[in-house]
Amino acid sequence: MHVVALYWQAIVDGGGVDLELTAIAVAVSVVVGILAAVGRIYGGKLLGGAITVYVEIIRGLPPILQLFIIYFGLSQFQINLSSFSAGLLWLVLYGVGYAVEIFRAGIEAVSVGQREAADALGLTRVQALRKIILPQAWMVMLPSLMTFLVLQVKNTTLLYLVGIADIMYQARLGTSATEQPAIMYGMAAIAYLIINLTLSRIGSTLERRQALYR
Amino acid sequence: MSSDVVVDIEGLTKRFGPRTVFEDISLQVQRSEVVAVIGPSGAGKSTFIRCINYLHPFDAGRIRVLDHELVGGGAPPSKATLRQIRMQVGMAFQTFNLFPHLTALGNVMLGPMETKRVPASDARDKAMALLTSVGLADRAEAYPRRLSGGEQQRVAICRALAMDPEVMLFDEPTSMLDPEMVGEVLGTIRGLAAQGMTLILVTHEMQFAKEVADTVVVMADGRVVEKGPARDVLEHPTSERSRTFLTRVLKPLETVEDGQEQGQHGGQESGPGATTALGGDHP
């Protein structure tokens, strides 16, 4: 059992790395995602079309392939990103592709009547978005945003492939040192369980709280 | 007389959890009798009519439907008994509940094919005949989404009739319909009554009840507050509770519905009630 004690700290450290990367990537992709969603809805054919193509590419390619294109592929052109920047860049690019769709669906779920009412009040588009539409869309989007957060945490499992010292990296390191994969990957599973179940618990609490204000 | 009682309800009691919906209800329905159940919203009319084909189990009392005996409280009846009852007792719902993935024809064919193993061609002939009889032959291939409410309810009635039921239950068959469609559905039901079908219907259409029903049952506050020949109950209610209920529903009828009713199904009106203005005796 002392193997567990010995390697748990490493797993926890890996979890810290995962969470840090997830937090930065999600924050950036939410901001960019809102802008891109607005661009997709109001931006006309060209911008809207470009964003749609981007979303399709992100959704159409396997995550591993995207990561490898950024880390290994770019090196063919002498663009050598560090493990950390390549990992973060991928999480952001991937996250934006998902966030756009979440925000688009959220914004479009707010009724036309609400938008018209905002127009009738003489609000600008930005004001309408900030004061009227997004606050209502928030409620609709909350579940998918929480799913998105969990998805990004899961995506960090791939980062060990480019050498980032996350949970999987530590678990593999531990496995080669101890030859005890069952314990090591078991610990990794538990670490992810704790993170993701906590996130979904927070999510459902928020949802319930929001529902009260309805 | 008792030999021709097709539905015999005695001491029926129904609870949802701690709440008693109704208590100790008794009713006898003769073959070819038309019984209208009326009463305020929440009185338990739907729950009552659903007990008759055991869509709801009940807590006490007993119901004899044709040759089948249902007893409240204890173990549920056997599956075979239940299926027999449901094949012999047809039902039409307030919300029609047509199967949206089947055409009008498919809806009507389903029951006989599934329960009686009737060959498809026979089921189709019978379904077409039924749809034709309610004036929907040309809508046979349409899916429910493309049918008007009145058409949907007529298809739903055909679906039940395809099983050759001996008794038909209707739970507010017209209350979800736009006013201009009420007439066509009531016309269909009127036709069934004329053919001698035993009908038990929950309705808010007082004019129709007075014209077609033999017996009217007024439910309120979890009891039957009045029961008797339709005209007597509707025109001279004896119980205080049914009087207040009737004045409340009939007041608007006198002023608004009266003229409309005449215009709407003028062609179909043939019963004696059709020409009598309703509620003239009320204060």
Add this chain to the structure above:
Amino acid sequence: MSTLQLWGQYLPQFLAGLVVSLQLTGAALVLALALGTLLVLARTGRIRILAAIATGYVEVFRAVPVLVLLFTAYYSLAQLGLRLPGFWAGVVALGAFYGTLYGEDMRSGLQSVDPGQREAAVALGLSNGAVMRRVVLPQAFLAFLPPGTNELSNLIKDTSLVLTIGVTDLMFQANAAAAATFQPMDMFLLAGVVYFAFYILLSRILARWELNVQRRRS
């Protein structure tokens, strides 16, 4: 060598990899649908303990990343004495995860059917089996299709994870070619084109199928 020449040279290998990816997808899909059905039966059934187990399973397996499940199926099970070949470890891991998603999709499909539908079928005298077969399932299936096909395209992408345990799927071939040619971008782009072409093809086919099913019923 020019990119196009390289692509021409490696395309057969990539397509062989695609075939492995598809076999993996097919086998995992079968397992996932079977598992999903069992989970729904257990969760909606009357046996409390089975329902609790199924709920626990869904909660846990949904929260654990597929890669962890894959390593567990490949390395941990081997340590515990069950040595699965890489391909089957992939099938088990993907099936175990996607089974939870399919189970949830089936459940919400069933819940989307109006209770009045069941009631009307029962009132006609249909047996429980016929109520399910003729009335409830056809409607639940319609609601299940959109999330179900969405899950399928995710499953195909997730098969690429088996690269990490040495199964020679499309992603593995791309990675090997990238190392051999020192032109990783060219090789990964080719893989991207193959994946994307397949993704587009499949989503079009599934979308058309969905539309057909819907149209046939209106």
